[in-house]
Amino acid sequence: MTDDHSPAFGPLDARAGASTGPNPPDRLSLRDHVVAAEIGAFQHERGREQRLRFNVVVELLPQDRPGDDDVDRILSYDRLTEAIAAELRAERLNLLETLAERVAARILAEPQAARVFLRVEKLDLAPGALGVEIVRDRAAPAAEPAGQGARPVVHLLTTPALPAPAEGPAVLVPPAPFLPL
Template identity: 45%
Template structure:
């Protein structure tokens, strides 16, 4: 079992949030600051954890305890859009820092105003032979 998953957040009294996540996406990225890292790819693992506001209830108010919503993709954050956007961000060209890639991924997730908060983890997998990964985890909020 892979231990890279985020720990489950404790239950809160936050009104009507759902957690949407992308786990253990492994991509070949052009990333790094050292000369030997240019012109080649390195494996990175990406994990995304989004806190998404539930759809509005009657009169546009957020529901504190929503029932079963419409069975309609338009009412939720589409994880396929997030996955395809993450793949495109990695494929867009060389990035020097894992921090920069993480910030770009956070911006991608926060483009949807329903995303209240995002946690992004980017790990380089093959840097040191005596460890599984090195990387960064950031958190960002929508205003």
């Protein structure tokens, strides 16, 4: 474990840059995008707007035609601000976590997006900013529900010898006694 917390508490693009290898992906960033919205679970947050600050870094998939100067072939900054606006218009939310998840999902629906780092903060509730930061990856498999794992291999025992051990769970089924009709 390291004591260097700078990527976690530094600019979002520094955090994104700290998690890459020798061939980092291209990134698109939106910094300090401030909008007003009604959000919050507490009574004092209802019926009033508060400022929210969004910082977004999107890691991009490699382009099939790099250097093509066509705005329709890239993920534009407008798509990031539109994702935020669309989710704020969709419904009133209680949690920044829900808003962050929905904005990230909308951005990852863009064909050029591979991974999104998103920080959203409330600016009017405390002397500092209160917020949440998430990282979502298009390629990350969905978590399996509890109790769901590898499918068991079923072995019908027709001889006294046990089958060779299998990877994962196994079900051993003894032969049914022969019952004449």
